[in-house]
Amino acid sequence: MSDLFKRLAAAVLLVCAMPVLADSRTVTDAFGNAVEVPDAPQRIVALSELDLDALLALEQAPVGTVNGRGQSGLPGYLAERAPEIKILGDIGNVNTELLLELQPDLILTGTDRPETLELYRAIAPTVVTAKPGAPWQDSLQLIAGVLGKPEAATAFEQRYAQRVQQAREAMAAQQGQSMSIVRWNPKGPVYMLEDAFSSQVVMALGFVRPELQRQPGFTHSQALSLESLDLLDGQWMVVGTLAGTGEAADALRQARDTAAFQQLGAVRAGQMAAVDGSLWTSVGGPLAAMQVIDDVERIVTGSQN
Numbered sequence: 001m002s003d004l005f006k007r008l009a010a011a012v013l014l015v016c017a018m019p020v021l022a023d024s025r026t027v028t029d030a031f032g033n034a035v036e037v038p039d040a041p042q043r044i045v046a047l048s049e050l051d052l053d054a055l056l057a058l059e060q061a062p063v064g065t066v067n068g069r070g071q072s073g074l075p076g077y078l079a080e081r082a083p084e085i086k087i088l089g090d091i092g093n094v095n096t097e098l099l100l101e102l103q104p105d106l107i108l109t110g111t112d113r114p115e116t117l118e119l120y121r122a123i124a125p126t127v128v129t130a131k132p133g134a135p136w137q138d139s140l141q142l143i144a145g146v147l148g149k150p151e152a153a154t155a156f157e158q159r160y161a162q163r164v165q166q167a168r169e170a171m172a173a174q175q176g177q178s179m180s181i182v183r184w185n186p187k188g189p190v191y192m193l194e195d196a197f198s199s200q201v202v203m204a205l206g207f208v209r210p211e212l213q214r215q216p217g218f219t220h221s222q223a224l225s226l227e228s229l230d231l232l233d234g235q236w237m238v239v240g241t242l243a244g245t246g247e248a249a250d251a252l253r254q255a256r257d258t259a260a261f262q263q264l265g266a267v268r269a270g271q272m273a274a275v276d277g278s279l280w281t282s283v284g285g286p287l288a289a290m291q292v293i294d295d296v297e298r299i300v301t302g303s304q305n
Contacts, residue, residue: 019070029128037125041106048110049075054143058152064088069282070242077279121173133218154228166204167297175206176293180234183281186247193217197284200291229260237266240277273299
């Protein structure tokens with residue numbers, strides 16, 4: 001018997017021993033599939049940083065989640081909001097035994113891998129909350145609907161729109177200037193593509209991406225060599241790594257001392273800033289979007305948010 005089926009068998013035995021929820025309703029996941037969920041879920045597990053971010057934005061903390069992408073713990077910008085959440089492993093590599101121990105009544109996940117969903121669904125109702133590249137607003141509305149709190153998502157989006165307008169007014173003199181968004185990896189830097197999460201927030205604030213960084217896509221470019229650093233330049237440049245320590249952070253520190261890096265226009269103008277790469281260059285969510293706005297305003301105007 002394969003390991004997957006052993007885990008499925010264990011999950012089924014546990015589920016059979018649990019009480020059946022009498023009050024439930026049917027919702028539609030990100031791919032149009034109908035899922036029966038509890039009316040008022042109490043033990044929610046969030047298996048992506050977007051799921052965790054959205055739940056916290058809706059003021060409902062999950063009982064379990066996963067490490068932030070490239071990190072050994074919660075995403076840094078969420079750590080103070082949710083210090084007591086049980087960590088179940090990494091994105092796409094969840095410890096099934098720990099998941100079973102939590103006895104969730106609802107699982108939120110970004111994965112659409114059939115074999116993984118089969119395992120999760122044997123444990124608890126499972127809702128796929130996002131399509132690759134879809135805006136965070138779609139997932140926030142979906143998750144709020146699953147919780148029976150659609151008005152909470154609407155209220156958050158209104159606050160986001162007001163914050164965008166406030167920041168645009170504070171940065172009126174910089175409207176139309178270009179901003180480069182860079183993640184430094186151990187094998188070299190990449191820039192985020194035009195449809196990436198942080199790129200969308202930056203453009204909502206009235207900035208544009210540098211001409212050489214306007215390719216469509218929601219992920220990032222191929223790794224660049226140090227001889228191609230000019231592709232990273234813009235009037236403004238933000239640079240981050242997924243983790244604050246390790247190979248990528250060491251590589252960035254070494255690169256910043258090179259003549260090629262120091263000759264970039266944003267560096268010479270004093271308009272380059274370090275940011276949290278796990279926030280700026282990952283999937284993003286509602287709270288991450290608010291933090292990106294704060295970061296941009298702080299970097300551009302020198303104000304403390």
